[in-house]
Amino acid sequence: MIHNQTMINQRPAPTNTIGPLAWLRANLFSGPINTLFTLIGLYVLYLLVVPTIQWAFINADWTGTTREDCSREGACWVFVKARFSQFMYGLYPRDEVWRANIVFAGFFALIAWLAIPRMPFKRWVAVLALVGFPVAAYVLLHGGYFDLPRVPTHRWGGLMLTLLLASVGMIGALPIGIVLALGRRSNMPIVKSFCVIFIEFWRGVPLITVLFMASVMLPLFLPSGISVDRLVRALIGLTLFQSAYMAEVIRGGLQAIPKGQEEAAAALGMTYWKRMGLIVMPQALKMMIPGIVNTFISLFKDTTLVMIIGLFDLLGIVQAALSDSNWLGFSIEGYVFAAFVFWIFCFSMSRYSQYLERKLNTGHKH
Amino acid sequence: MSVRPNTRPAGQKPPFWRDRAKRALIFQLLLTAAVAAFLLYIVGNVQDNLSARGITTGFGFLSNTAGFGIVQSLIDYSSRDTYGRTFLVGLLNTLLVGGFGVLAATTIGFIVGIARLSPNWLLARLATAYIETFRNIPLLLQIFFWYFAVLRALPSARDSLSFGEVLFLNVRGLYLPEPLFESGFGLIPVTFLVAIVASVILVIWNRRRHEATGKRLPAIWISLALIFGLPLLVLLATGVPVTWDVPELRGFNFRGGFTIIPEFLALWLALSIYTAAFIAEIVRSGIQAISHGQTEAAQALSLPRNLVLRLVVIPQALRVIIPPLTSQYLNLIKNSSLATAIGYPDLVSVFAGTTLNQTGQAIEVIAMTMAVYLTISLLVSMFMNWFNARVALVER
Known part of the structure; x- marks a missing residue:
């Protein structure tokens, strides 16, 4: 028999076991050794990430066409x-790059078709990718057929x-x-x-x-x-x-x-x-x-x-x-x-x- | 044999093409004949081509004078030595970088693999980032990065980076002080050997006593103390008969000391860092493969934590770790052949590169090079199979 009157109301979990602070304590500062590792890790991260971001993004040169456009403070x-x-x-050859682009597009389209589980006709696409596509790609890239320059x-x-x-x-x-x-x-x-x-x-x-x-x-x-x-x-x-x-x-x-x-x-x-x-x-x-x-x-x-x-x-x-x-x-x-x-x-x-x-x-x- | 309703008169054998054993025999004979014909065809072509080019086959070229220098050699070598000696120099250099690479890759790999399982969130994430970065970038690219972008970009000898005025790093390599042994030093390696033998005896005796009486000494610590302490004592007692030859800047270069060439450093760094990423994954999956019940059962038997690891978790994890670890070691040794791209004088670079170009003996040179790698592969896998059999699960 349960006496509803005597039931203690539900209480929230103790504040020191939930929320971001508790997560920090459990995962990063759960003891002296763990804390030491965390501090070392943070320091290593600081040493690696800050100069990298400065070099690759903040000080980097993005616009221009010659090396004179590079300030040499960051990445060029x-x-x-x-x-x-x-x-x-x-x-x-620059004029023929469209052929390579078609092959690239076909390649990635076939890969995507095969990799995405929902797509239909997997078997036929696989046959196309393994047999038809290589032949087509060779003809396109190498040329010499259909008036394509070699x-x-x-x-x-x-x-x-x-x-x-x-x-x-x-x-x-x-x-x-x-x-x-x-x-x-x-x-x-x-x-x-x-x-x-x-x-x-x-x-x-x-x-x-x-x-x-x-x-x-x-x-x-x-x-x-x-x-x-x-x-x-x-x-x-x-x-x-x-x-x-x-x-x-x-x-x-x-x-x-x-x-x-x-x-x-x-x-x-x-x-x-x-x-x-x-x-x-x-x-x-x-x-x-x-x-x-x-x-x-x-x-x-x-x-x-x-x-x-x-x-x-x-x-x-x-x-x-x-x-x-x-x-x-x-x-x-x-x-x-x-x-x-x-x-x-x-x-x-x-x-x-x-x-x-x-x-x-x-x-x-x- | 026959499953079908028997339509043949009794006693008559089925035709030979219906007999599986005979069919297999015929097929294998045909295959052997085809392979032999193919090989004969190739050998015939090779003979025609070689005689057309005026190349004589045979290993006689190995005793000709090589006439080129090698930048790093573990044995005495000069350009007056023979091609046979270049083979040896290259082989030793391959083994050198392979050995150091295995040591470093194992160390880094185990640390990163264990760090990946750390309860510390940040540490685990850093280890994951390490693994995912380095194993997804081609090794050759990493070698080039370390060599051309890092070590070749170091300052010249005059502006070397100096570490405590004894270590110097510049574009020509890493300069270390070299120990020079004086007359009384011979005693120290002898003591070292004696200490190792004594430790082995101690460990065996301790194990027997432990099995017989249940009493045990901390044999590991005693042997460590023996192996390192005894030579140290002798060293001090004989008045430290070692002087250090510290490299010094004279003119444009350093004199004295011991030099590690930048090609070795680049190759060693890239090989160790790349392979360590794979080893770390192997270590992680090996440890995770041991069910938690094993640890709990060991704790329930009130084994202390270090014994839980040493007697329960690690032996079982090693069983999972060792086979893939072996193939990583072999990969590392095979990958050390990329040395040729930056000019580290390994077997492929010195022998299959320079020697082949100078002599034109393509078939002999490539066959010898491949034979070396095949032998190393076979030896390592034989050793690892033996080790694996030792640690394998004995099912009762």
């Missing part, structure tokens, strides 16, 4: 502005080249990676050992030696008289290197599928390729997407290495611009700009992969 973003189209397209690959550069290297490396590595992963899980000893040797070889050597190999040794491997474009050589190296990492991601995804799935398919009389293509792969691919995005991020960062074999990707073109005698002494601005562009891409991709991981996780908890 005029340099980046003056070089912006080079940083984006490399030495691509633009040789050594004039391609900047962010365009970075994206191109990463995407082609990725699209090329996906089928090779699938075959290698299936081969590594195969029961056939010779197939398995070939795949293991192939994968472990590429994973054991640094990308830079692979690129050296592609640029120095590939011409030796081909019959004399056949010369391969430098960009194509780099792409071959990147694709083979990436396919080994891709194979390991795919193998991880395949291992996550319970064996019962394949056994059930075999019990229904499906052949190997039907079991893999209709039962195992569709389930595994979905779980692999975060891993694939992660390897794509590292491939994207690794494309910067092509500047060592003489291609002008974003970092290569920034580095080349820094040695321009009209613009000496702006290396920090150049690097900060390049770092910012890379960071935006990599950070958004890693956030997307984390989001996917969370999303896929809930679907697979039994």
Whole structure:
């Protein structure tokens, strides 16, 4: 029996456990050591953030076209502005830049379509992105067809080249990676050992030696008289290197599928390729997407290495611009700009992969 | 084998293309033949191309005189030495920057990873900012930043940054005082070794005694005191037979002391900072993978806090941490090959760069370089597999 009269009225929580002050006490000043850490942290933050903001924004020069427009007290973003189209397209002819712009627009539109969960016709768009778009992009960028003037690959550069290297490396590595992963899980000893040797070889050597190999040794491997474009050589190296990492991601995804799935398919009389293509792969691919995005991020960062074999990707073109005698002494601005562009891409991709991981996780908890 | 209703007369075997084992055999034979044909084709092309260019194959070039200098070498090297020696110099430089990089990256990575789990909100946010900044920027860009924008922009030797008049930092590198050992110094490494052996014996004896009687000594502290205290005592007793060669500005440059070249500094900084961001994430996920119930159970057994960490949390977390940590170490060593972009004389730069250009022996040089990295990868993963097997969960 409850006596309403004797009920004590509800009271608000004690003031020292709610509100911003309590939050501060709990999270920043909960003891002498914690307080010390907070003070050190604040000091470090002060040392880092204040000069950075002053340099990058308050004292920075934004307008003008030559180095005389820079006061040299803060960052000289005029340099980046003056070089912006080079940083984006490399030495691509100015009159033809619209072609690169169309490819950029198509690229980002396809990526956005595939990345946003609500969009329909995912499968067809994926086929378009993996097969149709690369062909169209090649025709547009390289020219030589439909009255488009030819633009040789050594004039391609900047962010365009970075994206191109990463995407082609990725699209090329996906089928090779699938075959290698299936081969590594195969029961056939010779197939398995070939795949293991192939994968472990590429994973054991640094990308830079692979690129050296592609640029120095590939011409030796081909019959004399056949010369391969430098960009194509780099792409071959990147694709083979990436396919080994891709194979390991795919193998991880395949291992996550319970064996019962394949056994059930075999019990229904499906052949190997039907079991893999209709039962195992569709389930595994979905779980692999975060891993694939992660390897794509590292491939994207690794494309910067092509500047060592003489291609002008974003970092290569920034580095080349820094040695321009009209613009000496702006290396920090150049690097900060390049770092910012890379960071935006990599950070958004890693956030997307984390989001996917969370999303896929809930679907697979039994 | 056959699941279908048997339509064949009894005793007749199915055709060979329906037999899985035979099919697999044929497929594998075909694959082997294809791979062999491909390799033969390449070897044939290589031979044609090499003879067309007048390059002789073989490793004879390794004993030719190199004729170029190397800015940093751990062993005696001059331009009169052979290409074989440049290989060795490059390999040692790779191992040097790899070893120091692993040490620094592990230290920073563990500190940042633990800081990310700190109850202190600000500290956790700072650690997150560190991780998200540095792991999303290409390593080569970071190396360039440290080298061209920071170390190459330092003042010249005359206006060096000085730290307590013994350390000097300028565009040519970091100048440190170098210890010069006098005659009586040989005793100190000997004492050091003796102390290490004694500590190992002490730890083993202590563990046996602990298991037998339940009594234990603070063996870790005693061994630390032995390892560092004993040599120090000997050092003082022999009258400190060490003099410091402090670098001095003479003319346009520093003389004396010990120099760390800016290429090494840039590469080491960039490698450590970049890899530490990945290690921090590994450490965080390793610690978070240990369920809180483990800590609570240990506390319920009234283990003191340091033993909860040492005996319960850390051994389990290490099990999760070590495999990905290994691959980060391997990545670091492989990434040290980016040295070639700033001219640090590592294996790729000295051997696959200068030596290859001078001799033209592309195949031998690249094969040797790749073999080195493959060997390092295999050795590290073998060691880590052994270690992993030691700490792995023993299920009963």
